[in-house]
Amino acid sequence: MEEILEQAQRNxxxxxxxxxxxxxxxxxxxSTGFVREKExxxxxxxxxxxxxxxxxxxxxxxxxxxxKRAHLNDLENIPIFLxxxxxxxxxAPDIVECHVLMWLYxxxxxxxxxxxAYYPVPQPARGICFITGVLIxxxxxxxxxxxYADFF
Amino acid sequence: MEEILEQAQRNxxxxxxxxxxxxxxxxxxxSTGFVREKExxxxxxxxxxxxxxxxxxxxxxxxxxxxKRAHLNDLENIPIFLxxxxxxxxxAPDIVECHVLMWLYxxxxxxxxxxxAYYPVPQPARGICFITGVLIxxxxxxxxxxxYADFF
Amino acid sequence: MEEILEQAQRNxxxxxxxxxxxxxxxxxxxSTGFVREKExxxxxxxxxxxxxxxxxxxxxxxxxxxxKRAHLNDLENIPIFLxxxxxxxxxAPDIVECHVLMWLYxxxxxxxxxxxAYYPVPQPARGICFITGVLIxxxxxxxxxxxYADFF
Numbered sequence: 001m002e003e004i005l006e007q008a009q010r011n012x013x014x015x016x017x018x019x020x021x022x023x024x025x026x027x028x029x030x031s032t033g034f035v036r037e038k039e040x041x042x043x044x045x046x047x048x049x050x051x052x053x054x055x056x057x058x059x060x061x062x063x064x065x066x067x068k069r070a071h072l073n074d075l076e077n078i079p080i081f082l083x084x085x086x087x088x089x090x091x092a093p094d095i096v097e098c099h100v101l102m103w104l105y106x107x108x109x110x111x112x113x114x115x116x117a118y119y120p121v122p123q124p125a126r127g128i129c130f131i132t133g134v135l136i137x138x139x140x141x142x143x144x145x146x147x148y149a150d151f152f
Numbered sequence: 153m154e155e156i157l158e159q160a161q162r163n164x165x166x167x168x169x170x171x172x173x174x175x176x177x178x179x180x181x182x183s184t185g186f187v188r189e190k191e192x193x194x195x196x197x198x199x200x201x202x203x204x205x206x207x208x209x210x211x212x213x214x215x216x217x218x219x220k221r222a223h224l225n226d227l228e229n230i231p232i233f234l235x236x237x238x239x240x241x242x243x244a245p246d247i248v249e250c251h252v253l254m255w256l257y258x259x260x261x262x263x264x265x266x267x268x269a270y271y272p273v274p275q276p277a278r279g280i281c282f283i284t285g286v287l288i289x290x291x292x293x294x295x296x297x298x299x300y301a302d303f304f
Numbered sequence: 305m306e307e308i309l310e311q312a313q314r315n316x317x318x319x320x321x322x323x324x325x326x327x328x329x330x331x332x333x334x335s336t337g338f339v340r341e342k343e344x345x346x347x348x349x350x351x352x353x354x355x356x357x358x359x360x361x362x363x364x365x366x367x368x369x370x371x372k373r374a375h376l377n378d379l380e381n382i383p384i385f386l387x388x389x390x391x392x393x394x395x396a397p398d399i400v401e402c403h404v405l406m407w408l409y410x411x412x413x414x415x416x417x418x419x420x421a422y423y424p425v426p427q428p429a430r431g432i433c434f435i436t437g438v439l440i441x442x443x444x445x446x447x448x449x450x451x452y453a454d455f456f
Contacts, residue, residue, distance in 0.1 A: 148312075
């Protein structure tokens, strides 16, 4: 019984972090639109008609491109993390460890987006956030390998 | 027993929608190739040799770039939706609600791709599809938060 | 009992392949940085200060762009495969089939990256890898459809 409650707690940590990471990605997605409107640069002709813009080059405005790079970095990291960590939270990890790693991941990804898309700061701020996220994912992968080695 | 059958039904709704969304993404992926061949524009030198094209600029042709933007929008939305909705269908939501939200999501993403990549129509058609998908995902996130709040 | 052990084995096959595919994506992500440093091309001003580069055009260097296209192709295929195959390994597929399809997928994606990002070879090497991955995913989607048709 206690075991079932512990697993429900791990699932809840997962659900909260997955939700917060998804919300962060939506914020970045929408801010692409806001930056585009502010800078009056669009790519799709049907959007241009609304904003009364004539520049339809294939090239993005630097400010829009920066937000998009931040978004792409999310795409490269967050879905794969959510799949790996879904496996991991089902390998009965320590509850405290589960809380620490999941919340730390969400925290570094929020900071990564802030310093990439909105308030560019000198490196290595962005690099540290990125590496921390990768290391947490790699740690979970190795823990999964160890856990599942017995069933192989 | 009835509960197990109900969960199997929710899983089946999930499996069908996940499959249809994946198939849609593959259609977009392949149509990039078709548009590229039709417009005779390639980026990789090894592809150029086959199509006998000499333009190897880093820049994409507008028609190819449009399909790629539609594809990128899928990548920004669909994998994260499939993770969030996987959690959600396991929180015992109402069967009818489960059907409505999952099928509606798949429908708006199919329409989004159609009006983005293939038959550009005046906005806000594309915007409405995008927002509907985001709102469904946000609703599921909040429902997950409420469901898992008890186990936190 | 045997059934539970069989499912644990399927889960272990899934966990190992998910881990290896995630590691491959991280290798590609980091090699973008290495190529960028080697070619001395950056896009973000804050990165330029470290590498003492002045070219801040919105345009990527061809060598960097090639690695990024390989990475984007991963993003278009791997997360969606990991979601579809997670459903599939839970539909009690044959153990041997499970091993063959999961390891073959990981193998073709590793080869795809090698011939796309690092050692460009004449087509259709890359195309065959890509198609094989898509066909494996489509096969699993159809198997999921058949399995879940009973519960619909």
